[in-house]
Amino acid sequence: MQQVQALPPQFFQTLKIQTILGQGHDSKVLLAIENKENENKQYALKCQAQKIQDTAINLFNEIQILIHIKHPHIIELLGYSQDFTCLVLQYCPNGTLVQLIKSSPLPVNIAASLLYQVTQALNYMHEQGFTHGDLKLSNILIDSQYNIKLCDFGFARWNGKMPIEKQTVAGSEGYTAPEIWTLNPNYIKSDMFSVAVIFFILITGHPPFESNNPDNQDPWWNLIKNNQWETYWKDIRSNIDQECKNLFVQMFSIQPDQRLSANQLNQWFKLKQTTQENLIQVIKKRLADM
């Protein structure tokens, strides 16, 4: 594998910034163009948004993790600044899964095709002891060939540890597994909980619950937690087939070991997925209609 390297300041000076692709609390993602030998090369630069210690830690974490993982469904790190505050990433021009469900939820076979790719990347990561820690729609990109790429590895871990450990609870509310709030999280199975949340949102257009933070007492999460599924399905009123309902009951279990692994869920999605041609056609149409 080719070593990913720190790039000299001269490299960054030659880039032309085109637009802002995303702006979070911690970082700014910019589209940059390099004019080299009359060929325009595009990159996504993920840079520190504010000069505070915690944001620098996130970017340092992300670099350390991405240096070690390479997969067709994981964003490629091409280089980074010498002070570790800017990542040079492969640019994905077709947005994230957020844009795909702007107009309406997706049919199960389309969602399954997308998550078939996500679970391939996760299986590869989990087998090597890496976990993502912040899986959600906005951290799943669509590349120029309409392939899925996981991004945003600021909360990723290797064997349960971050290169520099932070004090905050990791992840995004509404996506993280209940054990994340305890002292003994199971990071691999927490990723799988987040995949189930993503699947639920893709096929219904709304989240399964607002929060499982014990301080919030979310009524939807209370029904799930207390295994009151019949009331839950009646109250949410979304049309979900029985097979998917059974999957959600298993995947939203508060017992991490009851949730399927990335490999098992990958097999499940494989059986449900549509053809590559149909997937691309649906993505193109949805992006064009936006």
Ligand SMILES: Nc1ncnc2c1ncn2[C@@H]1O[C@H](COP(=O)(O)OP(=O)(O)O)[C@@H](O)[C@H]1O
């Ligand atoms: N490689 C990329 N190509 C295109 N857009 C990207 C890329 N990386 C990030 N983005 C956009 O920027 C947003 C924020 O990036 P992300 O890595 O998730 O940072 P944050 O930690 O701020 O959430 C993403 O949701 C996506 O819209």
Ligand SMILES: [Mg+2]
């Ligand atoms: Mg993000």
